[in-house]
Amino acid sequence: MTKGRLEAFTDGVLAIVITIMVLELKVPHGGEFEDLKGLLPVFGSYVLSFIYLAIYWNNHHHMMQTVKHVTGKILWANMHLLFWLSLVPFVTGWMGENHFTTASVFLYGVVLLFAAIAYFILQSLIISSHGKEFLLAKALGKDLKGKISPVLYIIGIFGAFLNIWISGAMYILVAIMWLLPDTRIENALKNEHK
Amino acid sequence: MTKGRLEAFTDGVLAIVITIMVLELKVPHGGEFEDLKGLLPVFGSYVLSFIYLAIYWNNHHHMMQTVKHVTGKILWANMHLLFWLSLVPFVTGWMGENHFTTASVFLYGVVLLFAAIAYFILQSLIISSHGKEFLLAKALGKDLKGKISPVLYIIGIFGAFLNIWISGAMYILVAIMWLLPDTRIENALKNEHK
Amino acid sequence: MTKGRLEAFTDGVLAIVITIMVLELKVPHGGEFEDLKGLLPVFGSYVLSFIYLAIYWNNHHHMMQTVKHVTGKILWANMHLLFWLSLVPFVTGWMGENHFTTASVFLYGVVLLFAAIAYFILQSLIISSHGKEFLLAKALGKDLKGKISPVLYIIGIFGAFLNIWISGAMYILVAIMWLLPDTRIENALKNEHK
Amino acid sequence: MTKGRLEAFTDGVLAIVITIMVLELKVPHGGEFEDLKGLLPVFGSYVLSFIYLAIYWNNHHHMMQTVKHVTGKILWANMHLLFWLSLVPFVTGWMGENHFTTASVFLYGVVLLFAAIAYFILQSLIISSHGKEFLLAKALGKDLKGKISPVLYIIGIFGAFLNIWISGAMYILVAIMWLLPDTRIENALKNEHK
Numbered sequence: 171m172t173k174g175r176l177e178a179f180t181d182g183v184l185a186i187v188i189t190i191m192v193l194e195l196k197v198p199h200g201g202e203f204e205d206l207k208g209l210l211p212v213f214g215s216y217v218l219s220f221i222y223l224a225i226y227w228n229n230h231h232h233m234m235q236t237v238k239h240v241t242g243k244i245l246w247a248n249m250h251l252l253f254w255l256s257l258v259p260f261v262t263g264w265m266g267e268n269h270f271t272t273a274s275v276f277l278y279g280v281v282l283l284f285a286a287i288a289y290f291i292l293q294s295l296i297i298s299s300h301g302k303e304f305l306l307a308k309a310l311g312k313d314l315k316g317k318i319s320p321v322l323y324i325i326g327i328f329g330a331f332l333n334i335w336i337s338g339a340m341y342i343l344v345a346i347m348w349l350l351p352d353t354r355i356e357n358a359l360k361n362e363h364k
Numbered sequence: 365m366t367k368g369r370l371e372a373f374t375d376g377v378l379a380i381v382i383t384i385m386v387l388e389l390k391v392p393h394g395g396e397f398e399d400l401k402g403l404l405p406v407f408g409s410y411v412l413s414f415i416y417l418a419i420y421w422n423n424h425h426h427m428m429q430t431v432k433h434v435t436g437k438i439l440w441a442n443m444h445l446l447f448w449l450s451l452v453p454f455v456t457g458w459m460g461e462n463h464f465t466t467a468s469v470f471l472y473g474v475v476l477l478f479a480a481i482a483y484f485i486l487q488s489l490i491i492s493s494h495g496k497e498f499l500l501a502k503a504l505g506k507d508l509k510g511k512i513s514p515v516l517y518i519i520g521i522f523g524a525f526l527n528i529w530i531s532g533a534m535y536i537l538v539a540i541m542w543l544l545p546d547t548r549i550e551n552a553l554k555n556e557h558k
Numbered sequence: 559m560t561k562g563r564l565e566a567f568t569d570g571v572l573a574i575v576i577t578i579m580v581l582e583l584k585v586p587h588g589g590e591f592e593d594l595k596g597l598l599p600v601f602g603s604y605v606l607s608f609i610y611l612a613i614y615w616n617n618h619h620h621m622m623q624t625v626k627h628v629t630g631k632i633l634w635a636n637m638h639l640l641f642w643l644s645l646v647p648f649v650t651g652w653m654g655e656n657h658f659t660t661a662s663v664f665l666y667g668v669v670l671l672f673a674a675i676a677y678f679i680l681q682s683l684i685i686s687s688h689g690k691e692f693l694l695a696k697a698l699g700k701d702l703k704g705k706i707s708p709v710l711y712i713i714g715i716f717g718a719f720l721n722i723w724i725s726g727a728m729y730i731l732v733a734i735m736w737l738l739p740d741t742r743i744e745n746a747l748k749n750e751h752k
Numbered sequence: 753m754t755k756g757r758l759e760a761f762t763d764g765v766l767a768i769v770i771t772i773m774v775l776e777l778k779v780p781h782g783g784e785f786e787d788l789k790g791l792l793p794v795f796g797s798y799v800l801s802f803i804y805l806a807i808y809w810n811n812h813h814h815m816m817q818t819v820k821h822v823t824g825k826i827l828w829a830n831m832h833l834l835f836w837l838s839l840v841p842f843v844t845g846w847m848g849e850n851h852f853t854t855a856s857v858f859l860y861g862v863v864l865l866f867a868a869i870a871y872f873i874l875q876s877l878i879i880s881s882h883g884k885e886f887l888l889a890k891a892l893g894k895d896l897k898g899k900i901s902p903v904l905y906i907i908g909i910f911g912a913f914l915n916i917w918i919s920g921a922m923y924i925l926v927a928i929m930w931l932l933p934d935t936r937i938e939n940a941l942k943n944e945h946k
Contacts, residue, residue, distance in 0.1 A: 177757055181760045181761045182764055184761070184764075185764030185765045185767075185768055186768055188765065188834075189769055189772065192838050192839065192842055193772065193775070195839075195842045197845040199849075201846070201849075201850025201853030201855060201856050202855050206855075224828075224831040228824075228828070228831075231761075231827070232824075234757075349828075351824060351825075356824060
């Protein structure tokens with residue numbers, strides 16, 4: 171099976187998820203600067219979620235570059251990932267509109283955690299279907315980042331009951347960790363073409 | 365005619381349909397866990413519909429892999445399928461928000477049934493335009509699953525007037541039936557490449 | 559310039575336009591069959607608009623199959639077409655929710671007319687940039703359908719002031735005219751490959 | 753890395769952004785012509801934003817035609833551009849619904865300015881990653897238009913505090929400037945193929 175349509179469908183869903191989040195930024199009735207104030211928390215959570223979804227798209231893009239073939243299982247693992255990512259606009263809106271209550275910050279982290287698990291499952295299925303000499307497996311190595319992220323999410327999720335700033339710090343930390351240039355796959359691809 | 369744009373357009377519509385459903389999960393005003401309770405039925409129907417649309421995308425993807433050429437009739441049969449699938453967010457929202465009333469459960473099944481019929485028409489047109497030795501025809505065989513599904517839908521649709529749990533059971537049963545790994549087309553494709 | 563992205567962008571916009579129309583079908587508050595009654599006019603106009611957009615996608619798909627290269631002008635003519643088609647969900651919703659008032663039926667026709675003009679401009683630019691032996695020019699011939707449609711739209715638009723049934727008849731007539739199998743381009747493509 | 757998915761994702765996001773703007777055109781409750789009057793400012797800002805987004809898509813399309821390879825940095829610069837463009841529907845709606853208050857006209861310009869800066873960063877990264885003989889660098893030359901636009905935006909942004917017509921004039925002027933046929937890249941591509 172070719173991977174073209176898997177990529178196209180994923181691009182479509184991620185493009186829509188990232189864009190409909192902006193619909194949560196509801197146009198305020200007044201037209202003055204102060205009328206925007208109430209939107210600041212929603213805007214803040216929009217920016218964070220935009221970055222998260224961009225990271226997912228980016229990582230997905232890199233991972234798929236190494237894939238040679240897809241199986242039925244991989245298609246479903248991908249759908250499972252898209253399911254959790256499709257919930258991001260909802261939890262983003264809920265967190266922003268309620269000014270970061272404990273419950274909303276908790277739920278935001280839960281959705282991020284399940285998305286990370288779904289990504290891990292997808293990655294594992296891709297690796298196991300490609301044999302030992304597979305580029306992706308070598309490029310990821312011990313996949314430290316992939317293993318630390320869930321731990322940080324869990325700290326963030328349960329930290330919400332103590333202080334939501336713990337959660338905020340964790341969620342932002344994970345994002346920064348993934349934003350830092352990560353050239354494992356790029357380098358591996360380059361080496362292969364040499 | 366090439367099949368590329370048919371696939372791209374279908375991917376686009378399905379990606380949007382699967383994603384705008386989440387807009388029915390309206391952000392509640394309160395920020396506590398109990399404020400989410402009212403959303404549970406909507407979330408439940410979201411999950412079911414997500415799985416249905418994922419199944420349709422998956423089956424469509426498999427089927428199109430075998431297609432060599434498309435005709436004007438096939439384009440229209442595909443549009444007809446997309447029409448019924450485009451109604452899924454509406455019936456999902458109606459069913460979820462009204463806590464599974466008889467009428468909403470009935471209508472949900474009707475839309476699923478018409479989508480199944482539209483898929484069957486599309487599949488038949490593709491087979492009839494490709495000749496006897498066509499891979500898809502051989503892979504499907506008697507297409508037992510394709511024939512049982514409408515029967516189960518009909519039981520679910522009219523069962524709604526007795527007890528909506530009959531409908532629920534039928535709709536979930538069909539979903540499970542299609543979720544079970546179905547490697548007819550994958551195997552046929554592999555054999556051909558041997 | 560390659561035509562790939564022009565097609566992809568057009569597919570994306572049309573897929574979204576055709577799908578967000580369904581958002582105008584607002585989930586009613588009650589869960590009984592009678593609660594759906596008020597939606598019937600909206601549903602009727604949804605079906606008509608779905609068919610119109612499907613026709614546009616179909617014709618666009620056929621036309622682009624013959625195109626060898628695109629110019630900056632063609633890109634803009636295509637954007638112009640997408641602009642008018644992007645207004646279809648608005649006029650569909652307005653017409654449906656207000657139960658086909660004269661003004662809404664008039665405006666619906668105006669948008670259809672401008673979309674038809676935009677399509678005609680796009681088609682003309684494509685033909686004029688491809689030289690005399692161009693397949694599309696030969697396939698269209700006198701393009702009778704393309705010339706009758708605007709006339710019928712105009713009758714429909716101004717007929718709205720007498721009786722909206724005149725408009726309805728015209729709009730449905732144009733749709734049927736384009737739905738009837740039209741194999742001009744398909745045949746021309748086949749002949750060329752012989 | 754191939755540029756295919758970068759283009760596909762960008763097409764997806766832009767197609768959605770350009771289309772969901774029309775959701776700000778909320779269907780009025782009355783069905784007469786006068787009920788549309790209140791929508792005129794929203795419609796006017798919709799048209800302007802549609803043209804802006806079409807210009808961005810067009811320029812992006814032209815630029816990507818010259819690109820041979822993409823890097824991780826280019827992916828992120830592209831995401832950054834999409835972020836600012838994703839805010840266009842919000843500022844368009846705010847400006848239109850509040851009949852062009854100073855604050856809303858100011859913010860509209862700010863988003864346009866940041867989008868222009870993001871485009872400039874993307875363009876610079878692409879050029880710097882392709883070496884001296886790169887077609888795009890030669891085609892752009894001194895990139896006069898790219899340098900004048902931010903100046904005009906800034907005049908428009910701060911002009912809003914004096915008179916919003918200054919802003920309006922600037923925003924429309926930039927749009928016209930980019931709408932005028934610009935064949936730098938097209939010509940450069942043609943010359944290369946000779």
